[in-house]
Amino acid sequence: MLLFGGVSSEHEVSRTSAASVLEHIDTDKYELIKVGITKEGRWMRTDADSEAIADGSWENLESNDDVYLLPGGGFAGIDVDVVFPLLHGRNGEDGRMQGFLAIAGIPFVGSDSTSSAACMDKAITKAVIDQAEVCEQAKCCIAHKGCDVEESSVVIGDFFEGKFPLFVKPANAGSSVGITKVKTFKELPEALRVAFAEDTKAIVEETIEGREMEVAVLGNGDPQASCVGEIISANEFYDYVAKYDDVGSETSIVTDLPYTLEDEIRETAVQIFQIMGCRGLARVDFFLRKGPSGTYDDGELVFNEINTMPGFTKISMYPQLWEESGIPYGQLIDTLIELAMEDE
Numbered sequence: 318m319l320l321f322g323g324v325s326s327e328h329e330v331s332r333t334s335a336a337s338v339l340e341h342i343d344t345d346k347y348e349l350i351k352v353g354i355t356k357e358g359r360w361m362r363t364d365a366d367s368e369a370i371a372d373g374s375w376e377n378l379e380s381n382d383d384v385y386l387l388p389g390g391g392f393a394g395i396d397v398d399v400v401f402p403l404l405h406g407r408n409g410e411d412g413r414m415q416g417f418l419a420i421a422g423i424p425f426v427g428s429d430s431t432s433s434a435a436c437m438d439k440a441i442t443k444a445v446i447d448q449a450e451v452c453e454q455a456k457c458c459i460a461h462k463g464c465d466v467e468e469s470s471v472v473i474g475d476f477f478e479g480k481f482p483l484f485v486k487p488a489n490a491g492s493s494v495g496i497t498k499v500k501t502f503k504e505l506p507e508a509l510r511v512a513f514a515e516d517t518k519a520i521v522e523e524t525i526e527g528r529e530m531e532v533a534v535l536g537n538g539d540p541q542a543s544c545v546g547e548i549i550s551a552n553e554f555y556d557y558v559a560k561y562d563d564v565g566s567e568t569s570i571v572t573d574l575p576y577t578l579e580d581e582i583r584e585t586a587v588q589i590f591q592i593m594g595c596r597g598l599a600r601v602d603f604f605l606r607k608g609p610s611g612t613y614d615d616g617e618l619v620f621n622e623i624n625t626m627p628g629f630t631k632i633s634m635y636p637q638l639w640e641e642s643g644i645p646y647g648q649l650i651d652t653l654i655e656l657a658m659e660d661e
């Protein structure tokens with residue numbers, strides 16, 4: 318069963334990912350059941366084609382049927398071997414759906430509820446990775462909704478010793494929603510309000526100057542890392558527009574780094590995947606800052622975030638990295654389904 322949509326700011330991104338999977342999944346091999354979740358949270362089984370899923374018109378089909386989950390008993394009236402919850406962000410990638418599916422007793426693609434929740438929450442991820450001492454991270458502090466944003470801004474300003482720009486992000490969000498690059502002190506309160514519109518917790522980080530690198534990790538007990546990819550954003554940072562609308566943003570495969578550094582990046586990605594308790598897939602995102610030589614050849618790796626259900630269209634970074642590493646999209650989908658059905 319392919320689950321798509323969801324009550325999330327990344328609802329549209331999920332539909333695009335699902336449409337792409339539908340176009341490339343081996344239909345001889347699987348009896349595919351499609352279930353969409355509207356933005357309001359209604360679950361419906363649908364016959365919609367990939368186009369209707371991509372443009373959202375699937376919701377209006379007469380033939381859609383409501384579906385029901387039974388605790389311990391799977392889906393009422395539908396036999397399901399495995400679920401691919403191709404849902405991003407809140408309610409889909411944050412452990413809630415994973416807990417729900419676990420309670421229903423259905424195997425699913427990706428990490429369990431604990432790992433998903435820990436990876437979704439940037440403040441928790443940072444604390445766990447900090448403790449493990451596997452990689453540098455941006456200096457950061459946390460603010461909670463309900464605080465006086467003006468007063469908190471003063472404390473935050475002091476914490477960073479007046480250094481700007483800073484990045485203000487909701488702890489739980491994705492696709493850059495709710496993120497502001499704050500250049501001066503007076504923009505800080507508003508940036509906190511923007512973040513609190515998405516979540517009750519915000520993190521504030523120093524700005525890391527460097528290249529943005531991403532690694533795809535795949536597997537359960539013995540996870541493997543892909544080659545290293547890079548994002549070159551058309552905008553000042555990789556915001557929602559740069560991610561999905563801006564034709565000027567580029568993703569590419571990194572080929573100019575020394576082999577040892579590339580290997581270190583891949584190895585660190587696997588370590589982070591394991592420390593966070595991930596399963597199946599995750600994309601691990603880093604910054605690479607210039608090293609003492611003034612080049613990236615001895616660059617310092619800074620961990621940014623991990624995504625347990627990364628963008629999954631055929632041209633998204635995660636599938637592209639595997640394509641480049643010898644696993645084509647269709648085969649990647651097969652592998653993820655096999656991994657989901659593997660016993661712990």
Ligand SMILES: Nc1ncnc2c1ncn2[C@@H]1O[C@H](COP(=O)(O)OP(=O)(O)O)[C@@H](O)[C@H]1O
Pocket residue numbers: 455484486490491492493494496522523524525526529550554555556602621622
């Ligand atoms: N500390 C930082 N320094 C520099 N750029 C940052 C920093 N944090 C985030 N960014 C920029 O903002 C983008 C989105 O932030 P990220 O933490 O990846 O959130 P999301 O979960 O929304 O993708 C990053 O891809 C990067 O371009």
Ligand SMILES: [Mg+2]
Pocket residue numbers: 492493602622
């Ligand atoms: Mg990101």
